[in-house]
Amino acid sequence: MSEPFTTLxxxxxxxxxxxxxxxxxxxxRFLLITAKAGLGRYAFHDRRFDANGAEIPDYVLNQASFNAAPFIVAGANFGSGSSREQAVWAIAGLGVRCIIAAGFGEIFHSNCQRNGILPITLPAQTVAELMVAAQTEQTFAVDLEAQSLTVGNRAFAFDIAPERKLALLNGWDETSVLLHQYAGAIDEFETRQKASAPWLYAEDDAS
Amino acid sequence: MTATTLYEKLWNAHAVAELPGGETLLYIDRQILHEVSSPQAFVAMRDAGRQLRRPQTHIAVVDHAVPTRSPRADGIRHGTIEDAQAASQIAELETNVRDFAVPYAELDGAEQGIVHVIGPESGFTLPGTTIVCGDSHTTTHGAFGALAFGIGASEQGTVMAAQCLRQKRAKTMRIELSGTRHPLVFAKDIALAIIARIGADGAAGHAVEFTGPAVRAMSMAERMTLCNMMIEAGSRVGLVAPDDVTFAFLKGRRLAPKGALWDQAVAAWRDLASDEGANYDRVIEIDVASLVPQVSWGTTPDQTLPVDAALPDPATLEEGPARRQAEKALAYMGLTPGQSLTDIAITHAFIGSCTNGRIEDIRAAAAIARGRKVAPGIKAIVVPGSAATRAAAEAEGLDRILIEAGFEWRLAGCSMCVAMNDDRLKPGERCASTSNRNFEGRQGPGGRTHLMSPAMAAAAAIAGHIADIREFAA
Known part of the structure; x- marks a missing residue:
């Protein structure tokens, strides 16, 4: 279970x-930590802190206006690279629950949705406008049920897969949902596959 | 029947259920686990009181956090690890594989190595399967015609318990490779050239399939390098249809099918090809004959140039994201606009990783190193991708050649590709690296990375600066 996401x-x-x-x-280097909680202090670590551990005042998250912001508006391809889910846990640890960008690293995007963070993809031009709104400290408001983001007097619709939306709205754990709803279908698949590709089951049978 | 792509065939063969909203419940045949991304998945299993649905479809190994040296003469690492956090992470995996009955390639065993090297080596990676791992370079296994992709820790737990994942079907991109390459242009150069051309998110949302005579002519190691790097273009999936090269590689490996099952499997695998006339959302054609060795200069893998080029001058670029990124990258990398790539002095060379840590890569490095010496003051390390690769290299005498040239010969692991073990750069140090990411801090905070092929990295180590292997070898 993650915390349900309704409005923000x-x-x-x-x-x-x-x-x-x-x-x-x-x-x-912080991946050696095996806990999920308490990772917020490591989020964007080498941007937030200098080699001596002192805050770098210019960095956006070190500014009083933004250090508790629940939204991030980011440049394209945010969260690209490594699959480390710690990136999402660390951002969640900062209190961020919604990220807006023109595109995301795909694994990061998927990890967000499994941890109660809403990633919103909007056209680059729109994100550029929202960037200005963020910089001028306007208030962002999102309503997941309505799939609507409101900034000032403007509203933006966004897409999300219905199943993902439902899971976020309810804070559902995907594993439980699958085991509950699809146990029969998974059994049937394995029976079929074992008949057509028996070599994939040789090790199960040997053990 | 409609002509379908290899990706669609693999997808359809693993669809357990179509879900409302257009996603598919996809059956997962194989999962590889390592010490860094799996602990939280096992915690979730324990908390929910769950067991693995099919433990034998998993294999676990330690690679990311392990040191690549041992203080012991026999090379045993267990019990010698000084970093308490790393030792504890390895111990946690050992407890988890015991409690959940997961097959484990142990630290000092003959099958230890990097997840994406040992999967293929042990025959765990097979054509026609779905393979996941908590590591973005899982794209590597697509070289066998497997649908393989990286996932997060939450998804790992879902696969452990349900052997399934909810996934959205990707668009398809075909990259046709034609022509005959220069003998000193390698799969790594082709991968870097593709990324430079299409961008670090150029294949986002797409499953990439490589086709064409230049792919057919590649060894499995080269195909793996190519597929491995596709995540650096934003794609979770790289694919090469299996052929006789694939089957010859797999036959007789420990976990590959045996006897009648082998024949049955190969017959099925021969159907794993895109149909004539199958439609792709995008097609890109590259004549590899036109390529020269490639080197990355910036902090994203698409900031790559031919080795004989000069660095960009942001002042000549139009105002926009590309210019800002070039300015930022040059500043981080400590480079001057317009400077020749071959004038860039290095402090380190790293040959290894899931991209270029295979026997073919070590042979390529040794061929350059033979009878030469690493330049004074350069730290150059060769890290085999697996214990088996290391043993094979030693049987060929490659370790002697490299050691005599001044390279350090290490034990298997991810090493300097991911700055979370003993092998890392200090601020300002600069590495000629065969790894896959030149991100800021990737090889250590403040470290500077130039991506290139193993032969190019070996040449840089000997020259003391980035060198054009084509002149160097002459």
Whole structure:
């Protein structure tokens, strides 16, 4: 279970740079930590802190206006690179619950939805406008049920797969849903596959 | 019947159910686990009181966090790891594989190595299967005609318990490779040239299939390098249809089918090809005869140029994202606009990783190193992708050639591709690297990475700066 996502409002931290990869979001050396909780302090670590651990004042998340922002507006291809889910757990640890970009790394996008974070993909031109709105500290508001993002007096519709929406709205755990709804279909698939591709079951049978 | 692509065939063969909203419940045949991305998945299994649905469809190994040196003369690493967090992460995997009865390629065993090297080597990776791993370079296994993609920790737990994942079908992209390449242009150069051409998100949302005579002429190691790098163009899936090269590679491997099952499997695998006239959403054609060795200069893999080129001058670029990115990358990399690539001095060379840590890669490096010396002050390491690769290289005497040239000969692991073990750069250090990512800090905070082929990295180590292998070899 993750926390259900219904509506959200607040400021958006602007990150106009493109290709912010998951190594930037969560540097590899912190991957030795095996906990999921408490990773917020490592989010964007090498952008937020200098080599001595002191805050870099210019960095967006170190500015008083944005350090508690629940939204991020990012440049294209946000979350590209490594599949590390720690990138999502760390962003969640900052209190961010919605990320808006013209495109995402696909694995990162998928990881967001499994952790109660809503990734919204909008056209590059729209994101450029939202970037300005974020920089000028306008309030962002999202209503997942209505699939609507409101900034100032403008509303933007966004797409999300119905099953993903339902899971986010309810905070459902995907594994439980699959085991509950599709156990019979999975059994039937295995029976069919074992007949057509028996070599894929040789090790199960041997053990 | 409509002509279908290999990707669609693999997808359709694994569809358990079509879900409302256009997603598919996809059956997963194989999952590879490593110490860094799996702990939280096992925690979820324990918390929910679940067991693995089919433990034998999994294989676990330690690769990311392990040191590639041992203080012991016999090379045993277990019990010698100084980094307490790394040692604890490895111990946690050992507990998990024991408690959940997962087959495990143990740290000092003959099958240890990088997930994407040992899967194929052990015959765990097979054509026509779906394969996942908590690692984005799972694209590698697509070289066998397997639908293989990287996933997060939550999804790993779902596969453990349900052997399925909910997935959205990708669009398809065909990359046709024609022509005969220069003998010193490798699969890595082709991959980098493709990424430079289409961009770091140029294949996002697409499953890439490589076709054409230049792919058919490639070894399995080269096909793996090619597929491995497709995530750097934003694609989760790279594919090559299996053929006799694939079957010859797999035959007799420990987990490959045996006897009558082998014959039955090969007969089925021969059908794993895109149909004549199948439609792709995008088609790209590349004549590899026109390519020269490639080197990345920036902080995204698409910031790559032919080795004989000069660095871009942002002042000559139009105002826009490309210009801003070039300015930022040049600043991070400590480079001057317009500078020749071959004038860039290095401090380190790294030959290894899931991209270029196979026996063919080590042979290519050794061929350059033979009878030469690493330049003074350069730290150059060769890290085999697996214990089996290391043993094979030693049987060929490649370790001697490399050590005599001044390279360090290491134990198998991810090493300097991912800065979470002992092998990393310090701020400002610069590495000629056969790995896959030149991201900021990827090889260590403040470290600077230039991606290239193993032969090019070996040449850079010897020259002390980025070198054009075509002149170097003459």
């Amino acid at each position: 409002s607040g400021k958006a931290a602007p990150m106009p740079e493109e290709n912010i990869d998951t190594d930037i979001i969560f540097p590899a």
